[in-house]
Amino acid sequence: MNPYLNHAKHLVAVDCIIFGYDLPDKELKLLLLKRIFEPARDKWSLAGGFVQADESLDDAACRILRKLTGLDSVYMKQSYCYGDVGRDPGDRVISVAYYALTSIRDIDSDIVMRNGVHWHSVSRLPDLIFDHNAMVKKALSDLQNDIKITPAGFELLPEKFTLVQLEELYKAIYQHDIDRRNFRKKVVALGILEKLEEKETETSKRGAYYYRYNRETIEKLKREGFYFDLEVS
Amino acid sequence: MNPYLNHAKHLVAVDCIIFGYDLPDKELKLLLLKRIFEPARDKWSLAGGFVQADESLDDAACRILRKLTGLDSVYMKQSYCYGDVGRDPGDRVISVAYYALTSIRDIDSDIVMRNGVHWHSVSRLPDLIFDHNAMVKKALSDLQNDIKITPAGFELLPEKFTLVQLEELYKAIYQHDIDRRNFRKKVVALGILEKLEEKETETSKRGAYYYRYNRETIEKLKREGFYFDLEVS
DNA sequence: CCAAAAGTGTTCGAATTACACCCATGA
DNA sequence: TCATGGGTGTAATTCGAACACTTTTGG
Structure with a gap:
């Protein structure tokens, strides 16, 4: 049967x-x-x-x-x-x-x-x-x-983005405010962001530098057992 | 249709x-x-x-x-x-x-x-x-x-258990050693364990105190948004 | 020159780590 | 008394949290 x-x-x-x-x-x-x-x-x-x-x-x-x-x-x-x-x-x-x-x-x-x-x-x-x-x-x-623990959040942004935009994204996902200075320190320390020459000048006179993140670097780090940590308060 | x-x-x-x-x-x-x-x-x-x-x-x-x-x-x-x-x-x-x-x-x-x-x-x-x-x-x-983040691990132990047993359990689950002193400090600090008078005397001459954990206390803490944290290295 | 947004450092307290010796007991 | 496993404390460091002013620039 x-x-x-x-x-x-x-x-x-x-x-x-x-x-x-x-x-x-x-x-x-x-x-x-x-x-x-x-x-x-x-x-x-x-x-x-x-x-x-x-x-x-x-x-x-x-x-x-x-x-x-x-x-x-x-x-x-x-x-x-x-x-x-x-x-x-x-x-x-x-x-x-x-x-x-x-x-x-x-x-x-x-x-x-x-x-x-x-x-x-x-x-x-x-x-x-x-x-x-x-x-x-x-x-x-x-x-x-x-x-x-993963860079998944970046999938929600276009190729080039500013740190302000990244921060706003995290605020939107967590639905609460986060400290700008601490956030920037932490995200830059991850070492996966590349600062571009170009600035985004639509939303401010001064302009904000664009960043992009390098998928290859991330893949490499992940293979090496890299633990992404972007817990924010 | x-x-x-x-x-x-x-x-x-x-x-x-x-x-x-x-x-x-x-x-x-x-x-x-x-x-x-x-x-x-x-x-x-x-x-x-x-x-x-x-x-x-x-x-x-x-x-x-x-x-x-x-x-x-x-x-x-x-x-x-x-x-x-x-x-x-x-x-x-x-x-x-x-x-x-x-x-x-x-x-x-x-x-x-x-x-x-x-x-x-x-x-x-x-x-x-x-x-x-x-x-x-x-x-x-x-x-x-x-x-x-949850007290799920305790489900693997009998009603009464010693801190040594709890520590061995965590070692078995994580498949690596953990520091006895730091583990005990952390688990006791959670405030969900009740030390009993009774000792377990099978495995040592001195004996180890039994503990149990109070399901009601845990339920109450969970309702209050308690975040259990027993990350160990 | 001023408004508006971008960018930046330091201090404090808490938490985590590393680490080694004494205790109690039965055999 | 000694071998065995149970139990404990402290110092150093790291990490996270809180916090406010300066810079740039277009209008």
Whole structure:
């Protein structure tokens, strides 16, 4: 007898918590879309989709993200698997949550329009369907922890950024103020930032130096067991 | 049209990484069982089972643990969801890994016998089926992180334990030595331990005081936003 | 010259580390 | 009395937190 027979099979979905950082607004945002079918039609929802037969969970997450944003190769990470029986009133669905980090301006605005999606500030989220609010809460907490020990936060910024922008990003993610001087000391001490000649002069007369971070250096350090530490108060 | 139709359904399993602490041996152990069906018959495997139609993931994990150990209400935590297409050669199975913490002597040895299970030292594990070695590795890493910020480690000890035993436990989990004096200072400073009159006199002539920890105190502190910190070097 | 944002150092206290000797007891 | 394991304290250092003024420049 085949031990794989006679067991229930389940719909398995992937839901993506897509974080984007709005540089001008200095706000961490979330890409949401209006659900176009019942149950809960017209309520806000995370981007989700069902896992296909020949597709890994990671692949499914990438596919869903690509379909909605046009983006490939963004930072993605599995957050948690949600499997309560009644969590989706439409049917029993087990859902694996992934979170993605992207800079908002990376997203093709045509695609954004066409899918009826919208960026919402994480600090003023609407009610989402099912357990999606809990998913966001957990993913944000994961993100807050991840950026302490990996350079994931940088994924939310464009290639070139100023230290002020980096600081504002961390404030937006932690949702509290941080000390500018201590933050700069710590982030510079990491040794992964490269100061450019160029300045950003839109937001101030004086201008702020652009920095970029070197992915190769980071990869090298990670291979050497480098422990990134950017805990902030 | 029903949006839930026409999607692939999947076998979903739960695999339990059951950690136990062997007090006399001072070793962190893992409950493994010999697989009794193909594929990979007779290879060592984690305790697993399929999620039923009317059962949450957490419930499935509890059921599997109970069946194998007779234990209810042990510390369990979801670790990660594994969903690569070819991970189980028998069929496409998506597997949610949970880890459990228990003191070895809590387990009904009849049940252990009957199920042909065996405790293995985590530092000398055999080859496991499929991706189970990776699951263990990830779960151990999760555990190492968890015991820094929650009192989960205590779940691996009996009700009464000595500070020496607690220290040996942490050594076994981190798989490196720690400084006895610094560890004791830190763990006592947490204020969650109660020193008993009684001494443990089996292993030394002098005897070591038993301690126990007060679950109620911990619950209260957790509600107050208490941050347990037992990072050790 | 002034408003607005960028940039910079120091001091203090707390926490972590490193480290070695005395104690109690049963055999 | 001695071998065995239990128990303790201190000094040095590092790390994190708090805190305010100077610089630049365009308008």
